[in-house]
Amino acid sequence: MTTIAPYRAAQQTGRDGFWQLVHAEWTKFRTVRGWVIAVMAAVVLIDVLGLFLVNNGNSQCNGPCIPVVPTGPGGEAVLDSFYFVRQPLSTNGSLTVRLTSLTGVYEPEGGFTGPHAAPVLRKKLVPWSKAGIIITQSTRQGSAYAAMMVTGQHGVRMQYDYTGDVAGLPGHVSAAFPRWLRLTRSGDTITGYDSADGRHWTKVAAVQLSGLQGGVQAGLFAASPYYFQANFPSYAQSGGSTSPSRATGVFDHVSLRGGSPASKWTGQLVGANARLESMPGVGFHHDGGSFTITGTGDIAPIVGGAANTIYDTGTISDHLVAVIFGLIVLTVIGAMFMTTEYRRGMIRVTLAASPRRGRVLAAKATVIGLVSFVLGLAAAALAVIFGTPISRSHGVYVLPVSWAAGLEVIVGVAALLAAAAVLAVAVGTILRRSVAAVATVIVVFVLPYILGDTSVVGPAVSEWMFRVTPAAAFAVQQSVPKYPQVIGQYGPPEYFALAPWAGLAVLCGYAAVALTVAYLLLRRRDA
Amino acid sequence: MSQTASVTGRDTLRPTTGTRVGLDVLRAEWTKVRTVPETGWLIAAIAVLTIAVSTAVIAVARCTPGASCTADTTKLSLTGIEVGQAVVVILAVLAITSEYSTGMIRTTLTAMPRRFGVLAAKAAVLTGLVLPAAIVSVAGCLLAGREILPGQGFTAVRGFALLSLAHGPTLRAAAGSVLYLLLIGLLALGVATIVRDSAAATGTVLALLYLAPILAAFVGSPAWQRRVERYGPTSAGLTIQDTTGSHLPIGPWGGLAVLAIWAAAALLAGGLLLRFRDA
Numbered sequence: 001m002t003t004i005a006p007y008r009a010a011q012q013t014g015r016d017g018f019w020q021l022v023h024a025e026w027t028k029f030r031t032v033r034g035w036v037i038a039v040m041a042a043v044v045l046i047d048v049l050g051l052f053l054v055n056n057g058n059s060q061c062n063g064p065c066i067p068v069v070p071t072g073p074g075g076e077a078v079l080d081s082f083y084f085v086r087q088p089l090s091t092n093g094s095l096t097v098r099l100t101s102l103t104g105v106y107e108p109e110g111g112f113t114g115p116h117a118a119p120v121l122r123k124k125l126v127p128w129s130k131a132g133i134i135i136t137q138s139t140r141q142g143s144a145y146a147a148m149m150v151t152g153q154h155g156v157r158m159q160y161d162y163t164g165d166v167a168g169l170p171g172h173v174s175a176a177f178p179r180w181l182r183l184t185r186s187g188d189t190i191t192g193y194d195s196a197d198g199r200h201w202t203k204v205a206a207v208q209l210s211g212l213q214g215g216v217q218a219g220l221f222a223a224s225p226y227y228f229q230a231n232f233p234s235y236a237q238s239g240g241s242t243s244p245s246r247a248t249g250v251f252d253h254v255s256l257r258g259g260s261p262a263s264k265w266t267g268q269l270v271g272a273n274a275r276l277e278s279m280p281g282v283g284f285h286h287d288g289g290s291f292t293i294t295g296t297g298d299i300a301p302i303v304g305g306a307a308n309t310i311y312d313t314g315t316i317s318d319h320l321v322a323v324i325f326g327l328i329v330l331t332v333i334g335a336m337f338m339t340t341e342y343r344r345g346m347i348r349v350t351l352a353a354s355p356r357r358g359r360v361l362a363a364k365a366t367v368i369g370l371v372s373f374v375l376g377l378a379a380a381a382l383a384v385i386f387g388t389p390i391s392r393s394h395g396v397y398v399l400p401v402s403w404a405a406g407l408e409v410i411v412g413v414a415a416l417l418a419a420a421a422v423l424a425v426a427v428g429t430i431l432r433r434s435v436a437a438v439a440t441v442i443v444v445f446v447l448p449y450i451l452g453d454t455s456v457v458g459p460a461v462s463e464w465m466f467r468v469t470p471a472a473a474f475a476v477q478q479s480v481p482k483y484p485q486v487i488g489q490y491g492p493p494e495y496f497a498l499a500p501w502a503g504l505a506v507l508c509g510y511a512a513v514a515l516t517v518a519y520l521l522l523r524r525r526d527a
Numbered sequence: 528m529s530q531t532a533s534v535t536g537r538d539t540l541r542p543t544t545g546t547r548v549g550l551d552v553l554r555a556e557w558t559k560v561r562t563v564p565e566t567g568w569l570i571a572a573i574a575v576l577t578i579a580v581s582t583a584v585i586a587v588a589r590c591t592p593g594a595s596c597t598a599d600t601t602k603l604s605l606t607g608i609e610v611g612q613a614v615v616v617i618l619a620v621l622a623i624t625s626e627y628s629t630g631m632i633r634t635t636l637t638a639m640p641r642r643f644g645v646l647a648a649k650a651a652v653l654t655g656l657v658l659p660a661a662i663v664s665v666a667g668c669l670l671a672g673r674e675i676l677p678g679q680g681f682t683a684v685r686g687f688a689l690l691s692l693a694h695g696p697t698l699r700a701a702a703g704s705v706l707y708l709l710l711i712g713l714l715a716l717g718v719a720t721i722v723r724d725s726a727a728a729t730g731t732v733l734a735l736l737y738l739a740p741i742l743a744a745f746v747g748s749p750a751w752q753r754r755v756e757r758y759g760p761t762s763a764g765l766t767i768q769d770t771t772g773s774h775l776p777i778g779p780w781g782g783l784a785v786l787a788i789w790a791a792a793a794l795l796a797g798g799l800l801l802r803f804r805d806a
Binding site for chain 1: 584587606609610613614616617620621624628724725726727728729730733734737738740741742746751
């Protein structure tokens with residue numbers, strides 16, 4: 001009796017491990033010339049449109065004219081222009097005042113009738129007009145400071161080092177309801193107090209200002225930021241009118257203790273600027289124990305959108321607006337990556353070679369995701385790195401951000417493109433028809449922009465759509481923070497409804513759900 | 528069985544005149560779209576999606592008492608057209624690219640060698656399909672606006688007359704929106720004939736339709752911004768919906784003419800390529 005050995009093929013059995021599949025899918029991608037050309041074109045499109053269209057002809061200056069913008073202790077660009085009535089304070093000490101009135105005017109658009117005519121002014125206290133007391137390292141712009149102030153519509157605040165903001169007593173100030181403000185300095189720590197009657201004081205906050213040492217300047221100030229009105233009541237459309245404004249504060253019961261107080265108060269416009277000088281009436285008036293100070297400008301961080309600033313500013317992501325073009329190209333390729341398999345019947349070969357269908361889907365998503373990520377990284381890096389000097393050559397000051405924040409924008413854009421392409425693969429698997437898949441993904445991404453244009457629904461609907469649709473992921477382009485104490489045009493392309501990573505998470509959530517549905521359908525359906 | 532064969536045989540052998548050929552091509556194209564189940568779904572989707580989006584937009588629009596509202600209620604009611612046009616694009620793209628993806632195009636061109644005629648027949652059939660969908664969509668949108676808008680504070684007292692086709696500009700906006708959808712279909716058909724691949728064609732057309740307005744909002748130079756708005760197919764074409772006449776980049780009929788030029792150029796390029804390229 002002979003035993004027959006079971007048949008063994010001379011050839012090794014093919015492996016269908018995940019990485020073999022990824023390699024197979026990569027080969028499929030790489031060998032379709034049209035796709036490779038298209039994804040390369042996507043990068044070119046993002047950069048060429050972004051870099052050369054955005055600032056095209058925006059320049060109004062000839063030659064080098066980048067404004068010199070001060071930066072605060074935290075490195076952020078700041079607006080530091082105000083009227084300051086000061087005395088030196090060489091040691092520890094305290095400054096107390098009573099504020100009995102805060103009024104303001106602004107210059108409406110078209111109010112400036114001629115070079116020699118006085119501008120037409122309209123009464124209006126801008127919400128963040130401010131008058132109060134300040135202790136600052138020096139009168140140099142961007143110095144460390146802490147201040148107690150009464151604001152136009154936000155009550156008493158303690159603000160420090162441009163970005164810090166703590167609320168004190170609420171309500172408006174008047175002769176009947178005055179506000180007492182006090183700042184005390186102890187080394188580099190400054191404590192702010194407020195009071196309604198000058199007897200019962202409440203501590204607002206104590207802040208430590210790194211770099212505050214030796215002699216400092218203490219005194220009274222008034223400032224009033226640009227009055228900003230959005231032209232379009234729309235979230236997705238930028239633009240608005242900014243009008244210079246000024247605020248006048250009336251102070252009495254001024255007492256400076258500590259050091260060797262001089263008898264004389266010196267008035268000066270800190271951070272004088274040509275655009276502020278058109279506002280008349282700035283200065284101070286000292287009459288007995290009473291000071292009347294009128295100032296313009298602001299002591300605040302500069303936000304994107306150039307609404308609160310006297311400078312032409314931009315952000316590092318200004319040149320990323322064409323990312324949506326690249327997104328559409330990658331969406332088309334992502335959808336086709338799956339749908340062409342169905343069209344050509346290739347899917348049957350693919351699934352015969354790798355019967356574990358989930359792996360096929362995962363391999364496709366991995367390949368298209370990685371390709372999109374790498375290309376997105378390159379496109380975004382080019383747009384950010386070359387965008388900054390291009391903006392500068394047009395006289396635009398690019399708001400400085402840390403290396404980490406810049407990298408976050410670049411990586412974020414790459415992740416946005418990768419997630420969108422994966423979403424397209426998943427939708428392509430679900431619908432199996434490229435036309436429907438491509439149209440669905442594109443409409444979902446552009447819809448918030450399109451509906452944002454319809455002015456009546458404008459802000460609310462569009463902002464809501466930038467929260468709940470995959471378009472939320474465009475938030476990764478946001479490079480500079482929002483500040484509640486600064487009024488600005490907080491809309492695309494500088495600002496989005498969600499924080500960058502939260503927005504990206506929304507898109508990833510959609511992609512994950514679509515992948516799951518695609519996986520279930522792919523397993524259940526006949527190919 | 529034999530009877531069928533003989534009938535078919537007689538049919539093909541029949542001597543044909545010019546008009547007869549034209550009608551046959553038209554009927555062949557009509558049979559092709561009629562017998563594909565998705566055609567009906569897509570036509571229904573045009574109307575449903577358009578009316579749904581318009582209704583949703585109208586339902587959230589508010590004219591709160593005391594506030595000054597500057598709304599073009601006609602244009603607002605027709606917002607859904609911006610989304611519905613995507614379905615028109617799908618329908619138009621499929622009309623030609625499905626032939627390429629299945630290889631049917633070779634049969635078609637063998638049976639009907641006059642390639643311009645084939646494209647013209649496709650354009651005619653497509654127009655015939657989109658027309659009723661567009662009319663229903665526009666009527667539905669305006670009806671929704673008529674019913675819902677007064678409840679949202681857009682009342683006659685505040686200067687918002689009830690939407691009515693008796694009002695000249697509203698009639699222009701309504702008729703123009705129907706024409707707009709027809710032209711978008713023709714533009715998409717032309718581009719799809721050029722591109723031949725369904726995904727690429729859809730991507731190209733939708734990018735052309737949707738991205739120009741987005742880009743215009745971000746372009747730094749006002750001159751370029753105006754140029755994009757005047758000559759972009761959507762921004763120019765949709766000026767036909769405007770009934771207030773303020774700040775239009777281009778006149779309403781001029782805008783629709785711009786879109787018509789886009790569509791004609793795309794169809795012409797598509798026709799020439801179809802004529803001179805191997806299928």
